[in-house]
Amino acid sequence: MFETLSKAPGDKIPALMGEYAADPRSTKIDLGVGVYKDEKGVTPVMSAVRKAEQRILENEKTKTYLGIAGNKGFSAAVLDLALADSVxxxxxxxxxxxxxxxxxxxxMQLINRAGPGATVWLSDPTWPNHNPIAENSGLKVEKYPYFDAETRGVKFAEMLATLDRLGRDDVVLLHGCCHNPTGANLTPDQWDKVAASLARTGALPFIDLAYLGFGDGLLEDAYGTRKVIASVPEALVAFSGSKNFGLYRERIGAAILIAKDAGPSRRDQFPAPQHHPWRLFATARSWCRDHPRHP
Ligand SMILES: Cc1ncc(COP(=O)(O)O)c(C=O)c1O
Structure with a gap:
């Protein structure tokens, strides 16, 4: 079966890292992978992370499964950090x-399940992985004007004119802060206008929040995300803790969905008819309790 697969196109960033390593010049600067480095070129482990790891090592009582959605304490902390009381x-x-x-x-998979073949609008340019993730999820991809190479700023009038033309089948991917790769960001006033446009057209905002706290500060960098979320009925946020927690290799992230209302209660979501898996699980558990020597 595997002979049907073709080689994926090479990732340019590891190639650039290889060229950097091979370059003998002492004045070289690594502009490859975007990780924080100190003046010695080391990506340090934050002291807060060290302390947290020690605390976990000393106090962790079990390695049993967490629920499918992960650690609830982590999720609550991410929501406090990224969204605060905006929703x-x-x-x-x-x-x-x-x-x-x-x-x-x-x-992106969720978007394609909710609205098959929806169009995701990406900034021109954007982080190179947005496009393949969207296309491999079955979504169409379009670009909205963003970077003005002459002024090195945002082509805001053109961007807004494009967003104003979108509708309910469109998804707009926005960089919450620290736009990658251009470093050109929206001002709070421009975020207000983007939020108003999305609220008017019904296009779905999808915020990629990969650098919260790396630009102007935690609060300042969260402005756009919180403003958009407070203005629209539905939104998505992809949160990364790689950069701001300095936890690149641990792959720390969270997928966040904001719905127009609270939705059905858990009881409504999981009715427990006789054959429902939850009922089977509860039956199995009580059987094990009653038969303690069962292997
Ligand atoms: C804009 C943007 N989004 C998402 C990511 C992915 O972050 P992670 O390393 O947590 O997967 C990056 C990483 O460089 C990024 O620049």
């Missing part, structure tokens, strides 16, 4: 995912 939490669902990339993948 009623009853409208929010969050699931742990492998990094920002995994969160983008989960959410």
């Amino acid at each position: 009623d939490r009853s409208r929010v669902r969050i699931a742990r995912a492998p990094g920002g990339t995994g969160s983008l993948w989960v959410l």
Whole structure:
């Protein structure tokens, strides 16, 4: 079966890292992979992370499964950090995912399930992985004007004119802060206008929040995300903890969905007819309790 597969196109970033390593010049600067480095070129482990790891090592009591959505304490902390009180939490669902990339993948799959073949609008240019993740999820991809190479700023009038023409079958992927690769960001006033446009057209905002706290500060960098979410009925956020927690290799991320209302209660979502898996599970559990020597 595997002979049907063709080789995936090479990733340019590892190729650039290889060229950097091979370059003998002492004045070289690594502009490949976007990780924080100190003046010695080391990507350090944050002292807060060290302390947290020690605490886990000393206090962890079990390695049993967490629920499918991951650690609830982590999820609540991510929501506090990214969304604060911009939306009623009853409208929010969050699931742990492998990094920002995994969160983008989960959410693109979800978009295609909710609105098969929807169009995702990406900034021109954008992080090179947005396009393949969207296309491999079955979505159509379009570009909205963004970077003005002459002014090195955002072509805001053109961007807004494009967003104003979109509708309910469109998804707009926005970089929450620290636009990658251009570094050109929206001002708070421009975010207000983008939020108003999305609220008017009904296009779905999808915010990639990979650098929260790396631009102007935690609060300042969250402005656009919180403003958009407070203005629209539905939104998605792909959160990455790789950069701001310095946890690149742990693949820390979360897929966040904001719905127009709280949705059905859990009881409504999981009615327990006789054959329902939850009922089977409960039956099995009570059987094991009554038969303690069962292997
Ligand atoms: C814009 C953007 N989104 C998402 C990511 C993915 O982050 P992660 O490393 O957590 O998968 C990156 C990483 O470089 C990024 O630049």
